[in-house]
């Protein structure tokens with residue numbers, strides 16, 4: 001399978017072979033007018049495949065001028081710091097609430113090491129800081145003229161408090177990061193990625209309403225690829241986001257701890273994915289994109305932090 005496919009004039013999709021699996025983590029490459037932009041460069045462990053894919057698309061990575069991050073989670077922007085070291089013309093565009101995690105990666109490295117232990121390096125590679133002078137802070141309402149396109153920046157918190165999307169109003173193409181959830185190619189199943197620490201169901205819901213109002217022709221997801229029919233897609237995601245949340249809340253109210261709640265959520269939700277996917281490998285692929293332990297940790301933290309009155 002090729003790592004690179006052209007989606008439209010001046011736009012390529014890059015599939016990063018994370019843990020050897022294609023079409024789980026995606027980056028997008030925009031080219032035009034002497035500018036080259038990467039949207040969500042992916043994890044540091046995928047640096048070499050990313051650069052190879054840019055060459056495969058017919059470009060020199062040294063010509064990359066813009067790195068746009070929908071948010072700074074490691075699977076989306078872990079490579080940002082390393083890229084600024086390797087690509088002298090590249091500037092990193094990120095929301096102000098995400099910027100501190102790129103400038104000083106100490107906390108990110110510590111929490112990744114706490115969660116992933118000795119697998120941290122294998123999963124995420126180097127997590128290098130981005131020099132302050134290579135950062136450009138963006139916020140909702142900004143317009144970025146990048147690679148011959150006019151991209152609107154919209155602030156879309158919920159999955160992460162610093163999440164933004166990039167919308168090309170001319171073509172109707174929207175780069176949505178994780179706002180539209182996880183839906184892997186060939187499987188008709190949309191799963192909510194709900195990691196700690198920022199998960200906020202109300203904010204995410206509002207962000208989905210915003211996307212619907214903007215009426216994108218196509219949403220390009222981080223995990224993975226194009227999704228049309230934004231309204232229907234986001235309705236389905238919203239339903240699951242809340243249903244899973246209520247399920248976790250109920251489990252907590254019944255006195256279950258984290259480990260039991262994870263088991264209960266798997267028992268409750270996995271059969272539907274299994275029916276949609278048809279094979280065990282697809283289950284593993286969804287688990288790579290967004291795993292059950294983090295899902296439960298995200299919800300539990302959300303309920304304790306935002307709605308202690310319901311516990």
Ligand SMILES: [Zn+2]
Pocket residue numbers: 071073076159160178193
């Ligand atoms: Zn994320």
